[in-house]
Amino acid sequence: MAFDKDRILEYNHRHHAVLGNYDLQLESCQIQTLCDRINSKSNLGALRNRKIRQSVVLSAALSAVAVGLHGRGSLNDIPKDKQTSDVSNNLKSANDRTAAQIMAEVLQTTTDTLLVGEEVLIESRITEGVRIKPGLEAGGNPTIAVGAAFGKEEHRALYGLRTPKSVTLLSMGNDVIDGTGKSIKGTHSSLTALFLTEANIKRHLPDIYVQRWLSGVAFEEFNPGETSVTEAAEIISYAYGLSGVDKLSAYFLDRPRHYPAMDALNKAGMFTPFDKDGDLLPAVILGLEGLKFADGRGLHSMIGEIGGSAEWAVGVLPLVWRGGQAIGMLTSQSSLTRKDLSPEDLWNERFHFTEEEFMLITDARFERKSYFTIYDIIDNPFAGGISAFGAITDNYFVPFMDGVRGDPEKNKISVNVLVVNSLGMVECWQMIFNCRQSLDHTLELMISPKEELENLTEGNLEKAIAGMLQDANLRRRFQIFFNNEYYPVLIPVRDKMILLHKAIGGLI
Known part of the structure; x- marks a missing residue:
């Protein structure tokens, strides 16, 4: 379906405030429908409002x-001999920062301009960012952190209290970039990702690794702690109606921790496609008709694959909307990021939690949940919702999803x-x-405030920040940047922020 002239005019009018921010x-x-089967379990809820729904896509x-x-x-752009881990991490943080800035600005501008009776208050409830991650992986990357709220100022001030009945509360999940490493290399299948749902998030997933069993069709629930990967494959293969597991595929990230599971599945005759980075979009499109590998097989499942908790939730909710199913188990990020263990030892030690991880699990009320489904995280997954995934680079899994293209001559x-x-x-x-x-002017309007400030001397820095705070639009942009960047030392309390002075030294 292509937008006609009237619909384009309507779209530009509906989103003129957001689009005006970037000129x-x-x-x-052009909207290409990949699946039009309705699950009959949802009516979109508050997301029937076209402006709110389209703002997620935008x-x-x-x-x-x-x-x-x-x-x-x-x-x-960096010479090969200068491409250190620190350089890569800084570049990945820069891309996360940019994506989080624009993603948040679009939502805030949209909620600011909703009419009375249509108003919503959005809280970020599922996201990748935490203060410090267990193990070797760095935490504190720029993101839209848990607790970030988007809505009119008077509604944000009332969050957690009695908000007006006309204001709908929405929960947000995001992974501002899935495949951040790919984004700095310019390789395939890097994308932005978020969802909004009218459902309540019952549990906050700790930001540690989650082992996952996912399928594009509903399967008989099993306890993965008592089920081998080949037994799980048989259950999922049966749910698909396949003649055997040799017809089934299971996706993995290319990590040593996965080699034992991949070897076992390969020995059973299964196809185990893998990639260096990014396991969110594959989860979303499992079992989607028409998407096949070169040998004709589809992408069916994930069986024992281990990745981030935010990616699990952000990918699983739309998968369940499509009729799929998912099981997850928390695993030890500390053990799985060790460099001194063999693939077999990594696999065997995946549930060897540290005291810190046990505290995270207990705080999130997962200590008695040996495994979980989306219903343990979200009270009603089929409450109104929408998810969107923007292609930064050309996508391998959905080949007609080209990455972003800019034409400076035609703007x-x-x-x-x-x-x-x-x-x-x-x-x-x-x-x-x-x-x-x-095009250059549009990009100038999109860059993070940090890029404008980071090379200034102390005196000039203070003057520049003071100038930003005097302009309503620049003040809003700076506040979003500040929250996305320094959330490890910020605790949101209603309309105020508590600053953790002892923790801030680690960020500056």
């Missing part, structure tokens, strides 16, 4: 645009967004925006 207007939009799209044109392939930007809603519908939005002044 953009929509020029064309948030994924513009955050992908910002990274795609300012940060994609940034590692390639045009193209971006593709995969959209799944709580009805179970799957679409690809292929959007082209026109930069009203120039």
Whole structure:
């Protein structure tokens, strides 16, 4: 379906505040429907409001645009002998920062401009960022952290108290970039990701690794702690109606911890496609008809694959909307990031938790949950919801999802967004925006405030920040940057922030 002239005018009017922030207007939009089967379990709820629903797509799209044109392939500009881990991590943080900035700005601008009776208050409830991660993986990367709220100022001030009945509370999940390493290398299948749901998030997933068993169809629930990977494969194969496990595929990240499981499944005749980075989108599209590998097999499942908790939740909710199913088990990030263990030892030690991890598990009320499903995280997964995934780079799994393209001569930007809603519908939005002044000007409006400030001396830095705080739009941008960047030392309390002075030294 292509937007006609009237629909484009309507779209630009509906989102004029957001598009005006970046001097953009929509020029064309083609929606390709990948699945139109309705699950009959949802009615979209508050997401029936087109402006709110489309803002999620726009948030994924513009955050992908910002990274795609300012940060994609940034590692390639560094000489090979200078490409250290610290350099890579700084570049990944820069891309996360850019994506989080734009994603948050779109949501805040949208909620600020909703009419009375349509208003919503959005709280980020599931996300990748934590203060310090167990094990070797660095924490504190820029993100839209748990507790971040988007809505009109008077509603944010009342959050947790009695908000007006006309204001709908929405929960947000996000992984601002899935495949951040790919984004700095410019390689395939890096994307922005978020969802909104009217459902309540019952438990906060600790930001440690989750082992997952996922399928594009519903399967008989089993206890994965008492089920081998080959037995799990048989259960999922049966649910698909396949003649045997040799017809089934199971996706993995290419990590040593997965080699024992992959070897066992390969020995049973299964196909185990893998990738270096990014396991969120594969979860979303498991079992989607029409998407096949070169040998004709589809992407069916994940069986024992271990990845981030945010990726589990952000990928599983749209999978369940589509009719799929997922089981998860918390695993030890400390053990799985050790460099002194063999693949077999990593696999065997995956449930060897540290005291710190046990405290995280207990705080999140998972100590008595040997395994969990989406129903243990979200009270009603089929409450109104929508998820969107903006392609920063060309996508391998959905080949017609090209990465962001910018044409500085014509001042045009193209971006593709995969959209799944709580009805179970799957679409690809292929959007082209026109930069009203120039592409360079649009990018200037998208860069993080940190890039404008980081090279200033102390006196000039204070003056520049003071100047930003005097302008309403720049003040809002700076506040979003500050929250996304320094959340490890910030505790949101209603409309105020508590600053952890003893912790801030570790960030500066």
